[in-house]
Structures are given as structure tokens and as C-alpha cells.
Amino acid sequence: MSDFLIHVCIMASLYSVVALSLNLQVGITGLVNFGQIILFGAGAYGAALAFSGHMGLWAAFAAGIAMASAVALLFARLGRDLGGDYWGIATLAVAEACRILLREFDGVTGGAQGISGLMPLFGTLDRREAALATLVTCLLLLAVVFWLCQRLTRSHYGLALKILREEPLLAASLGYSPIALRTQVLVMSGCIAAIGGVIFAHYVSFVGPDQLVAAETFLIWAMVVVGGAGNNLGVVVGAFLLQFLFAFVPFAKDFLGLSSDYVAALRLTLVGGGLLTFLLWRPQGLIPERIGGAIHGK
Template sequence: MFEFLIHVAIMACLYGLLSLSLNLQVGFAGLVNFGQIILFGCGTYGASIAFSNQFGPVAGILLGVAFALVVAVAFARLGRNLGADYWGIATLAVAEVLRILANNEAWLTGGAQGVGGIPLIFGDMPRPAGPLMTLGLCIALLLVAWWLCNRLTTSRYGLALKLMREEPQLAASLGYDIASLKTQTLMVAAVMAAASGFVFAHYVTFVGPDQLVSSETFLIWAMVIIGGSGNHVGAIVGAVLMQFLFAFVPFVKDAFDLPSEYVAAMRLTLVGAGLLAFLMWRTQGLVPERIGEKRNG
């Protein structure tokens, strides 16, 4: 049970990184990114390509970040002449195209079979020391990401992001470069998502295109909305809550003696019901956005 809880905590931290990344985009900059999972996938495939070609983990994280930055810039370019809703659809389309490419380009990505045998980050350590070290790394990454996001959004840069979110035309009239703000925000968010993907690949030791389905993006959206869009702590709370709920779904299945196929359906129901409930009755989420918080210089 102890190692199970460690596993759930690791996954909660990794999804917390993804939630912080998406929250920076949608909660502060108003960027409706429905292709978030592909930024995570850049990190996973960076790790798998480096492993398959015997480049080492340092090359893996560099590849993952580089891939994510390229995708982030492509997303930003798409958004220059598209409204928020159309841009969101375009990001979803790009993510699906890249997933299909990963599914078919077996020479590079392993194709539909994926790539297995990726080494654990602390594979030489005995259990449970190895998983505990991995959890420590994930917590450290989450804290660094939280500090970075908090630093950015409580500065003049964060004020510019919120102004762009609420009144983009006013922001442009005041001299803010909207295209540059979008690109910078997406690039910062992409690095966080790629870091999550890289650690995930070395934790589960497998990378495949089935990890990049669009439902994963909407799971991350549910975490942000339930936790509280526009609040970094809220994004983390939403990720932790959803991961622990997901982890205990099999126990509920066993308690009611339900078939195994009900597990996936129950998890999807949790996502859908959670989204609907919070959109209808508590749009600010569990931890609402703080208005008028103190800004750094």
C-alpha cells in the first residue's frame, strides 16, 4: 500500500506540472490550448528517441524541450490570425496530426507498439528507495514550476498577461506585443510540460501514441477548472484531487463487484461530471483566482 501511495503521489506531481503549464496559458493568458497533451508528448518522445539511439538522458531532456518549443512556436504562429475558439480547435488538430505521425513513423518513434525498456531514473536503487527518490524529484520539479509561475504572474509580465486575457485590444493599444506575449507564455508552458513527459517516460519505462489521446488534454483541463483557473495552488490541488480519485476507482469497483471494464468508464464519468458540476455551480473552482494580489517589480 505504501508503494501504491508513492505511485499516486508521483503521478499527481507530474499532472500537477501539466496543470500549472495549462493554467499559465488559459488561466492567465487566456490561451485556449486543446493540444496540451502533445507538449507532454514531446518530453516522452524526447526520452524514447534518446534511449533508442543510445544518446543518454541528458540528450533526452534536451530533445524533449526542443521538440516542445518548436510545437509551442507553431501554436503561437497559428494564433496570429485566429480567434480564441478557432485557435483552440487548431491546436487540437495539430496535436492529433502529431499523434498520428508518432503512430506511423516507426523508424523514429516505435510506431503503434511504442518504445519499452526505458531505464528508471533511479533504477539502481532498491525499492522503495528508488520510487521515493523519484517522488522527491517530482516534488522538486513541481515546486520550481510553481515558484516560476508565481514569479511571472505577480510581476508586470503577469499584469500584461491578464490584460491580454481580458482586453486584448486594450493591451495592444497600450503598446504590448500580443504575439510576443503569446509565444513567450507558450514556450514557458511547453518546457514545464516537456519536463513532466520526460520524467513520466523514465518512470513508466514505456512511451506510446496511446498516451497522447485528446481525452488526456481534457483531463488536464478538468484539473485546472476544478482546482481553480487563474490560481497556481488551485491547479495543483485539482491535479492531486483527480489523481487520488482515479487511483481509488478500482477499490470502488471491487467493493461493488463490478467488471474491470467499468474502471475506465468510471474515470471518464468523474472527469465529465466534475467539469459539468464546477462549470455550472462553482466556476471559480476550489481555490478561486486572487484579485489584486501584490505584484513584484
């Protein structure tokens, strides 16, 4: 396997983890979160700050999860007073505000230049072996997150989340607290995204505010929508599909004889075009959510 394919698979695995965390909110619970990228960024900056403070990897995970949980709790607090659409806009605004703050605190976060030089996860290995070890780590992380999401969505707790998504008043009448459920889902998904962010930061050895632009959130949304919101397997398929399409855009550019200036435009077209196509003609995605099925955790 070439170094290029290894890199694409690593990125696809990490994006799959983040997309699964978004699917818990959007596909399972019905929460319209347009600020998901900042939860991922919390993990990345947690890793960067731990590195700057000469702390270890476990400190990076702890810092990233703590930061992501704090942002998730802020999202949940906003959700108490705002309806679904307005709440989605508010999450986008909070994510952008956090990105601007990260850019302005030069002394702590490195400002617009970010923090570079993070140690790779497997720095004692040579470049090829380190890349393969990172790929195995990312695939294992994806497998664990996928298993957890499957167990969660097929449990009685997952059924409560789906009832909340479809009929909030019915969920309340059955004794579930909508506020508590939404808060729990946001914190859980935030922690999952943060773990992916920590590994991403150590893989690319750099963290900066330009990695947390709103377009990244909509890329993750596209992965969920294209794959099939509410279906964990579909979300992983959507993440890998879009990541591979993104990776081969430069080759398409060369084939069509376009300049390098068109690469970013082609990628945005893929995201926007993919979202519109599936929302209009196949809103259930490539692998639709399966209605019914076994309920575990009795």
C-alpha cells in the same frame, strides 16, 4: 507509505506540473489550448529517442524541450490567423495529427508499439528506494515549477498577460505585442510540460501514442477547472484531487461489485462530470483566482 501511494503521489506531482503549464495559458493568458498533451508528449518522446540513440538524460531534456518548443511555435503561428475558439479546435487537430504521425513512423518512434525499456532515473537503487527517490524528484520539480509560476504571475509580466486575457486591445494600446506574449507563454509552458514528460517517460519506462489521446488533455483541463483557473495553488489541489480519485476508482468498482470494464467509464465520468459540475455551479473552482495582490519584479 505503501508503494501504491508513492505511485499515486508521483503521478499527481507530474500531472500538477503539466496542469500548471496549462494554467499559464488558460488561466493567466486566456489561451484555449486543447492540444496540451502533445507538449507533454514531446518531452516523453524526447526521452525515448535519446534512450534509443544511447544518449544521456540531459540529451533527453534537450530533445524534449526542442520538440515542445517547435509544436508551441506552430500553435502560436496558428493563433495569428484564428480566433480563440477556432484556435482551440486547431490545437486539438494539430495534437491529434502529431499523435498519428508518431504512430506511423515505426522506424523512429516505434509506431503503435511505442518505445519501451527506458532506464529508470535511479536504476542503481532497489525498487523501493528508487520509487522514493523518484517521488522526491517529482515533488522538487513541482515546487520549482510552482515557485516559477507564482513569480511570473505576480510580476509585471504576469499583469500584462492578465490584461491580454481580459482586454487584448488595451494590452496592445499599452505597448504590449499580443502575438509576442502568446508565443512566449506557449513556449514557456511547452518547456515545463516537456520536462514533466521526460521524467514521466523514465518513470513508466515506456512511451507510446496511446498516452497522448485527447482525453488526457481534457483530464488536465479538468484539473485546472476544478482547482481554479488562474490560481496556481488551486491547480495543484485539483491535480492531486483528481489523480487520487482516479487511483481509487478500482476500489470503488470492487465495492460496488462492477466488472473491470467499468473502470475506464467511471474515470471518464469523473472527468466529464467534474468539468460540467464546476463549469455550471462553481466556475471559479475550489480555490478561485485572487484578484489584486502584490506585484513583484519592479
